[in-house]
Amino acid sequence: xxxxxxxxxxxxxxxxxxxxxxxxxxxxxxxxxxxxxxxxxxxxxxxxxxxxxxxxxxxxxxxxxxxxxxxxxxxxxxxxxxxxxxxxxxxxxxxxxxxxxxxxxxxxxxx
Amino acid sequence: xxxxxxxxxxxxxxxxxxxxxxxxxxxxxxxxxxxxxxxxxxxxxxxxxxxxxxxxxxxxxxxxxxxxxxxxxxxxxxxxxxxxxxxxxxxxxxxxxxxxxxxxxxxxxxxxxxxxxxxxxxxxxxxxxxxxxxxxxxxxxxxxxxxxxxxxxxxxxxxxxxxxxxxxxxxxxxxxxxxxxxxxxxxxxxxxxxxxxxxxxxxxxxxxxxxxxxxxxxxxxxxxxxxxxxxxxxxxxxxxxxxxxxxxxxxxxxxxxxxxxxxxxxxxxxxxxxxxxxxxxxxxxxxxxxxxxxxxxxxxxxxxxxxxxxxxxxxxxxxxxxxxxxxxxxxxxxxxxxxxxxxxxxxxxxxxxxxxxxxxxxxxxxxxxxxxxxxxxxxxxxxx
Numbered sequence: 421x422x423x424x425x426x427x428x429x430x431x432x433x434x435x436x437x438x439x440x441x442x443x444x445x446x447x448x449x450x451x452x453x454x455x456x457x458x459x460x461x462x463x464x465x466x467x468x469x470x471x472x473x474x475x476x477x478x479x480x481x482x483x484x485x486x487x488x489x490x491x492x493x494x495x496x497x498x499x500x501x502x503x504x505x506x507x508x509x510x511x512x513x514x515x516x517x518x519x520x521x522x523x524x525x526x527x528x529x530x531x
Numbered sequence: 532x533x534x535x536x537x538x539x540x541x542x543x544x545x546x547x548x549x550x551x552x553x554x555x556x557x558x559x560x561x562x563x564x565x566x567x568x569x570x571x572x573x574x575x576x577x578x579x580x581x582x583x584x585x586x587x588x589x590x591x592x593x594x595x596x597x598x599x600x601x602x603x604x605x606x607x608x609x610x611x612x613x614x615x616x617x618x619x620x621x622x623x624x625x626x627x628x629x630x631x632x633x634x635x636x637x638x639x640x641x642x643x644x645x646x647x648x649x650x651x652x653x654x655x656x657x658x659x660x661x662x663x664x665x666x667x668x669x670x671x672x673x674x675x676x677x678x679x680x681x682x683x684x685x686x687x688x689x690x691x692x693x694x695x696x697x698x699x700x701x702x703x704x705x706x707x708x709x710x711x712x713x714x715x716x717x718x719x720x721x722x723x724x725x726x727x728x729x730x731x732x733x734x735x736x737x738x739x740x741x742x743x744x745x746x747x748x749x750x751x752x753x754x755x756x757x758x759x760x761x762x763x764x765x766x767x768x769x770x771x772x773x774x775x776x777x778x779x780x781x782x783x784x785x786x787x788x789x790x791x792x793x794x795x796x797x798x799x800x801x802x803x804x805x806x807x808x809x810x811x812x813x814x815x816x817x818x819x820x821x822x823x824x825x826x827x828x829x830x831x832x833x834x835x836x837x838x839x840x841x842x843x844x845x846x847x848x849x850x851x852x853x854x855x856x857x858x859x860x861x862x863x864x865x866x867x868x869x870x871x872x873x874x875x876x877x878x879x880x881x882x883x884x885x886x887x888x889x890x891x892x893x894x895x896x897x898x899x900x901x902x903x904x905x906x907x908x909x910x911x912x913x914x915x
Contacts, residue, residue: 512866
């Protein structure tokens, strides 16, 4: 069942050079959608980026990316995903360092 | 809720630039969205910069108990904090009872209701030890745990005749979560991780049903691994929430004699009243306890305090509270969520790269199969 649905499809109407395209990400939600949108908007080569969850019962989101200077939206998407990964890795690293430092209050919580 | 509010071990800087603030006014909130994007401010570069992000990022754990953790996450966009929160609630896997086979149930609580209650019992099994079971897959010792619930209520011999206390009159009149008996299947019996810490409910005292003499419950429960978005019983947290750090600026002192009334407009401890020695009271904000402010905006309701304060919240300063309910220690939940998120991002990235490296993607129907990657396979519990 699951293997027949591709993870990413490019919706019709995309520019032939992919400088403007809408990507449909299957099995994704606002969790990734909003973070990805934010990271794409941090890219100065991106003219526009927005995402939508087309319908609550569709288990997918659609990310629209338009680029300046005919650059590839797919490349920008891959770059943003890579940057998101390093961002989460940095947060993880900072969390672990702080947990190890142990400078927090420990208290006994009754259930 | 914790009995007292957290006091941060090290308080981060309190001089907050106007751009980081969300305005809180009597009737509305302002400057809700971040504007720090490339091209928004002339002459400023706001493109993604990992090193700058790392410099401004702060994670401060403030309180930790055996059930919950409070932490400050400073310097990230709301979309990132929200992704972590949503993942904690809906996508970090746990194990819960899903299939219940009822051999006998003569209690007053009907099968489906009892089965539902069983499903909601949090279990102590480390989800990393088990695999996800496909919808149409078979139960194996790698993806299913079996529990038996066999209880019969009887009269207690020699119970006092005039007693009306069921504890004195009957045996097993309460069916509790602790009565779930784990039955190891296949190789489960030889797994050290399970033998050392036999699977069972996190709390043995949850009452599942009540019985009277002669009533019997005989059930077999199959627990499987899944995530909270399928059903809340698989959510590893009781709550995972954040709020933004309150920001209060005192613009001028309140009128003479109103210091206490002014302080009472805020949460206890947020406003300190000091005496300057000549009987004149002054108010000041306690920077260590501003975080306790509930943002009731009561101060805006009194005409005499007009223009005394400006209220706001810091847009990138998140006060997380995560309550564990299940197998994860509270300090392991945040890293577990990040691991799930990174696996998710990795899956999309591989799919996008395959799309990019393939021949001219067929617009309108570019086909790419999802890599056989299970986002949950690399969930490993942290050693604490």
